[in-house]
Amino acid sequence: MSNNVPAGLRYTKEHEWIKVEGNVGYVGITDFAQHHLGDVVFVEVPAVGRVLKAHEQFGVVESVKTVSDLYTPVSGKVVEVNTELESAPETVNASPYDNGWIIKIELSNPAEVDALLDAAAYDAHTKEA
Amino acid sequence: MSTVALIFEKSTTGKRAITFPKCDVPEVTMETLIPAELLRQKPAALPEVSEIEAVRHFTQLSRRNHGVDVDFYPLGSCTMKYNPKVNEQVAKMPGVAFTHPLQPAETAQGNLKMLYTMEQWLCEVTGMDRMTFQPAAGAHGELTGILLIKAYHESRGDNDRRKVIVPDSAHGTNPATAAMAGFEVVSVKSNPDGTVDLASLKEVVGPDTAALMMTNPSTMGLFDPNAKEIAAIVHKAGGLVYYDGANTNAIMGYVRPGDMGFDVIHLNLHKTFSTPHGGGGPGSGPVGVKNILVPFLPVPVVEKQGEQFVWDWNRPQTIGKVHGHHGNFGVVARAYAYCLAYGPELKEVSEYAVLNANYIMAHLRKYYDLAFDRFCMHECVLSAKTLKNEVGVKTLDIAKRLLDEGVHPPTIYFPMIVEEALMVEPTETEDKATLDRFIDAMVRIYKEAKEDPERVKSAPHTTVVGRLDEALAARKPNLRYRAE
Amino acid sequence: MRYIPITQADKAAMLRDIGVSSTEELFAANIPADVRLPRPLNLPPALTEMEILTHVRDLTKANADLTEYTCFLGGGAYDHYIPSAVDTFLSRGEFLTAYTPYQPEISQGVLQVIYEYQSMVCELTGMDLSNASMYDGASAMAEAAGMVVAQTGRKKVVIAASVHPNFRRVVKTYMHGIGVEVIEAPLDHCELDLNKLEALITDEVAGFIVQQPNFLGHVEQVRAIEQMVHAKGGLYVVCADPISLALLEAPGNYGADIVVAEGQSLGNAPSFGGPYLGMMATREKFARRIPGRIVGGTVDTRGQRSFVLTLQAREQHIRREKATSNICSNQALNALAATVYLTLVGKEGLREVACLCAQKAHYAAAQIARLPGYKIACKSAFFKEFTVNCPQPVDQINRQLLGKRILGGIPSSVDYPHLNNAMTIAVTEKRTKAEIDALVAALGEVK
Numbered sequence A: 001m002s003n004n005v006p007a008g009l010r011y012t013k014e015h016e017w018i019k020v021e022g023n024v025g026y027v028g029i030t031d032f033a034q035h036h037l038g039d040v041v042f043v044e045v046p047a048v049g050r051v052l053k054a055h056e057q058f059g060v061v062e063s064v065k066t067v068s069d070l071y072t073p074v075s076g077k078v079v080e081v082n083t084e085l086e087s088a089p090e091t092v093n094a095s096p097y098d099n100g101w102i103i104k105i106e107l108s109n110p111a112e113v114d115a116l117l118d119a120a121a122y123d124a125h126t127k128e129a
Numbered sequence B: 001m002s003t004v005a006l007i008f009e010k011s012t013t014g015k016r017a018i019t020f021p022k023c024d025v026p027e028v029t030m031e032t033l034i035p036a037e038l039l040r041q042k043p044a045a046l047p048e049v050s051e052i053e054a055v056r057h058f059t060q061l062s063r064r065n066h067g068v069d070v071d072f073y074p075l076g077s078c079t080m081k082y083n084p085k086v087n088e089q090v091a092k093m094p095g096v097a098f099t100h101p102l103q104p105a106e107t108a109q110g111n112l113k114m115l116y117t118m119e120q121w122l123c124e125v126t127g128m129d130r131m132t133f134q135p136a137a138g139a140h141g142e143l144t145g146i147l148l149i150k151a152y153h154e155s156r157g158d159n160d161r162r163k164v165i166v167p168d169s170a171h172g173t174n175p176a177t178a179a180m181a182g183f184e185v186v187s188v189k190s191n192p193d194g195t196v197d198l199a200s201l202k203e204v205v206g207p208d209t210a211a212l213m214m215t216n217p218s219t220m221g222l223f224d225p226n227a228k229e230i231a232a233i234v235h236k237a238g239g240l241v242y243y244d245g246a247n248t249n250a251i252m253g254y255v256r257p258g259d260m261g262f263d264v265i266h267l268n269l270h271k272t273f274s275t276p277h278g279g280g281g282p283g284s285g286p287v288g289v290k291n292i293l294v295p296f297l298p299v300p301v302v303e304k305q306g307e308q309f310v311w312d313w314n315r316p317q318t319i320g321k322v323h324g325h326h327g328n329f330g331v332v333a334r335a336y337a338y339c340l341a342y343g344p345e346l347k348e349v350s351e352y353a354v355l356n357a358n359y360i361m362a363h364l365r366k367y368y369d370l371a372f373d374r375f376c377m378h379e380c381v382l383s384a385k386t387l388k389n390e391v392g393v394k395t396l397d398i399a400k401r402l403l404d405e406g407v408h409p410p411t412i413y414f415p416m417i418v419e420e421a422l423m424v425e426p427t428e429t430e431d432k433a434t435l436d437r438f439i440d441a442m443v444r445i446y447k448e449a450k451e452d453p454e455r456v457k458s459a460p461h462t463t464v465v466g467r468l469d470e471a472l473a474a475r476k477p478n479l480r481y482r483a484e
Numbered sequence C: 001m002r003y004i005p006i007t008q009a010d011k012a013a014m015l016r017d018i019g020v021s022s023t024e025e026l027f028a029a030n031i032p033a034d035v036r037l038p039r040p041l042n043l044p045p046a047l048t049e050m051e052i053l054t055h056v057r058d059l060t061k062a063n064a065d066l067t068e069y070t071c072f073l074g075g076g077a078y079d080h081y082i083p084s085a086v087d088t089f090l091s092r093g094e095f096l097t098a099y100t101p102y103q104p105e106i107s108q109g110v111l112q113v114i115y116e117y118q119s120m121v122c123e124l125t126g127m128d129l130s131n132a133s134m135y136d137g138a139s140a141m142a143e144a145a146g147m148v149v150a151q152t153g154r155k156k157v158v159i160a161a162s163v164h165p166n167f168r169r170v171v172k173t174y175m176h177g178i179g180v181e182v183i184e185a186p187l188d189h190c191e192l193d194l195n196k197l198e199a200l201i202t203d204e205v206a207g208f209i210v211q212q213p214n215f216l217g218h219v220e221q222v223r224a225i226e227q228m229v230h231a232k233g234g235l236y237v238v239c240a241d242p243i244s245l246a247l248l249e250a251p252g253n254y255g256a257d258i259v260v261a262e263g264q265s266l267g268n269a270p271s272f273g274g275p276y277l278g279m280m281a282t283r284e285k286f287a288r289r290i291p292g293r294i295v296g297g298t299v300d301t302r303g304q305r306s307f308v309l310t311l312q313a314r315e316q317h318i319r320r321e322k323a324t325s326n327i328c329s330n331q332a333l334n335a336l337a338a339t340v341y342l343t344l345v346g347k348e349g350l351r352e353v354a355c356l357c358a359q360k361a362h363y364a365a366a367q368i369a370r371l372p373g374y375k376i377a378c379k380s381a382f383f384k385e386f387t388v389n390c391p392q393p394v395d396q397i398n399r400q401l402l403g404k405r406i407l408g409g410i411p412s413s414v415d416y417p418h419l420n421n422a423m424t425i426a427v428t429e430k431r432t433k434a435e436i437d438a439l440v441a442a443l444g445e446v447k
Helices: A031-037 A110-115 A119-128 B051-062 B085-092 B109-126 B138-155 B173-180 B198-204 B227-236 B291-296 B329-364 B385-391 B395-403 B432-451 B453-457 B470-475 C008-018 C023-028 C049-060 C084-090 C108-125 C137-152 C165-177 C194-200 C222-231 C316-322 C332-369 C394-403 C433-444
Strands: A016-021 A024-029 A040-044 A057-063 A067-071 A076-081 A103-107 B130-132 B163-167 B184-188 B209-214 B240-245 B264-267 B287-289 B301-305 B308-312 B380-383 B421-424 C156-160 C181-185 C205-212 C235-240 C258-262 C278-282 C294-299 C305-310 C385-389 C422-426
Touching: A016 A110, A024 A031, A031 A057, A040 B470, A103 A110, B051 C084, B051 C108, B051 C332, B085 B329, B085 C049, B109 B130, B109 B264, B109 B287, B109 B301, B109 B308, B109 B329, B109 C049, B138 B173, B138 B209, B138 B240, B138 B264, B138 B287, B138 B291, B138 C165, B163 B173, B173 B184, B173 B209, B184 B198, B198 B227, B209 B227, B227 B240, B287 B291, B329 B380, B329 B421, B329 B432, B329 C008, B329 C023, B329 C049, B385 B432, B395 B421, B395 B432, B395 B453, B432 B453, B432 C008, B470 C294, B470 C305, C008 C023, C084 C332, C108 C278, C108 C294, C108 C305, C108 C332, C137 C156, C137 C165, C137 C205, C137 C235, C137 C258, C137 C278, C156 C165, C156 C194, C165 C181, C181 C194, C194 C222, C205 C222, C222 C235, C332 C385, C332 C422, C332 C433, C394 C422, C394 C433
Parallel strands: B163 B184, B163 B209, B209 B240, B240 B264, C156 C181, C156 C205, C205 C235, C235 C258
Antiparallel strands: A016 A024, A024 A103, A040 A057, A057 A067, A076 A103, B130 B287, B264 B287, B301 B308, B380 B421, C258 C278, C294 C305, C385 C422
């Protein structure tokens, strides 16, 4: 199985990724995660405006047989959620790093990003699993 | 058998199956009785069919369904034993079926005596002191039991006990129940055989422990020999122990949860005590308690005063009620008849349940992986792990291929601590030829998996419908009929 | 050895294959000696089928049952007519002895019945979706309370004091588990005091629960209440009498967020309180919060329409401690009874049943009101139950009625002390004019 782990992103052990652009970040789940979940049927997203602490649970990804909690890699405020997932949750499977982004968060403490895994470290982590 | 249309699709305006006698009291216009603003404007679009159309519809549907009465149903953890028909006769007797829950106790002495007697019998079987029949199912019994424990701690001012310990091999209802009762769930590690890891338990237990929930035998079908010690560890920390009685079919007459130190238990009458599953219910989940929890039992409680049976509502420490009335009395009546049929021979029920499971295990271990190499109790856990690694055939595929054999597959993917698990519980009510037929089918599928894996992976082939698109069902929920 | 078809010869062969000489070895390998029960179970000796039937028949002789006594008791359990064909299907082994439809390919029968049941519940209640049923109306109501708390995040629930007393007890028991306060909205005679209710509905209240018609039989001002509840951002839970929904407006059409009901009236015998049928329906926006099983339509690999349990990720076997509820089973057989019942009576028949109940109840009330010393407790409208003030303590009256093989109404003052010497009487479509007249005569004759 090819496990796509793009270089420019940062990752968590719980299989979320974050793409930082200035002081905002897009957050989603990795290719490894979507593969293990199977067909995603529903994504529960937080309300825009919700303030999160790093590693707090902010939502849920549901497949037919399993449910996974989503944890934010960084602290901040949710400024946008991917509404396309409401009608097309399968986007998370098809395009986990691109169209399948889940929330956009405004970072309150950008330094937290440094503590996250880089692509190589995350890749190694998935191989241990 | 092609698909059966929905009953709505068979409707024709104006048709009816049942009519009623004309109104024999002087009629008045409805608007004079009930204000217009409260009256229904548009009637509910219920079906409109004749009686024969209705009867054929439901008969055809029934023929698209498997039941214990049809063939083998070895669902692990569900105890799909034969449902005796005399129990149905009992449940239909006017004195059972046509009694009202609110009729005065003096007019229901037969029913109160039945509850009282059944309580005594089940306490004898389980080693507990008192029982309530209000919970309508196992999960309902679990909630009741945990609420009893909560009330006990609260009555002693012991308000910091916020945690319930649950083994990671446990059934999903256990942690869900603890959460519904406001507790935090703490997982304790199971050993590979599903028994509780004592070292892990000692680490996790403490002054914030309200209770431990466990089942014995475990969900692996293996008896935890340390049950007494586990209870002692939890008691020493000030917590209570809850016994999930789903697996009682393995132990009747051999060992009793009350003797193992459990403070509160639930039984599943629709498992161990032969009441029919009905397609998913109704069940009955009576809860048994030791004396320390008696004051908190739901009201009313059946008591005997002289020769009379009464409802006792005067219980100031009760947790209240968990059911609108007295629980699923019609189900309890069936279980009562079952107890009459066996008496002390209930021990043979467990004896043969365990014999049958071990017989299957002895034969299938030559082909499938054994989750644990030990004599099992009433159910055995196999695994398709090697098959999956070798030819990519998973437990799910094996289950679907079994459908072509006319047999309901075992429980799949449970317990979660075993990879590609298959949990087989034959029960004591199967004849040897049926067991052999199942074994042969499982062996045949194993061999087919090796020789022609695609045939197994694309099963079922002969059922009325093939595999269903569950992703579609969840993504685009279609949960009711809507007329075009 | 009643239902164990293994012969001694079979047993010997099986033990040989397992590699043991007795079943005792299998138990000894598992259970330590120090917990073993050292004696036989102390239970009465096994009976044959004939003896079982005789035993239970003798036992139940000590019961008054509804085939010999005329029933005017209601309170969530009613003596409605059950068409013969209902029982035909409760006895079919494919329905009776099946388990939860986890393997949909061989469970299309049960799955389609439940889909049809869900559809009928939606039609009756005017809501978007229904679950596959819950244990009974009371626990469904308690689960609805849990739902409104989970949805709003608020920790208070208000419930009308005119809701069935047992249902209120169950709600309180469940809510105590999750630390939610349950506040009772008081009555003005037989219905809610709307002024006091308004004061209780604050923005800390997750939802309000009302029963329509209420326990005393009378109708509540459900439209006015809806406005109060929604004005403060709470959710509106209505507990409806399913038979009444052929006559009274569907809660979905006056703004209910969740509808629950006790479905016993639909083809299920009174059975001393259970098994009954908890109905629950809600709006589409709450689809992922509703507890219990749900059946959905889909297609199979051959493109055929078929049915499957869906939205299972909410349930205990997957979500575990984060499940919407711990509920595992439903009341499938009772839901089947309801589905068959609603099919047999049909659209027109259910309305006919409801009208007959209403006409007969009103006739009974009018006749009783003419008796000296009796007075209908409230002026407000009612459906098939009503509350009567009596000239004597209700227990005494009921004892005398029993002598005439009549089961009189529920004594109201136990739970509603302000209604002195009152009883709540139920009249269903089964009560003939002769039976009603006999009740009236008996009430007139009490000493």
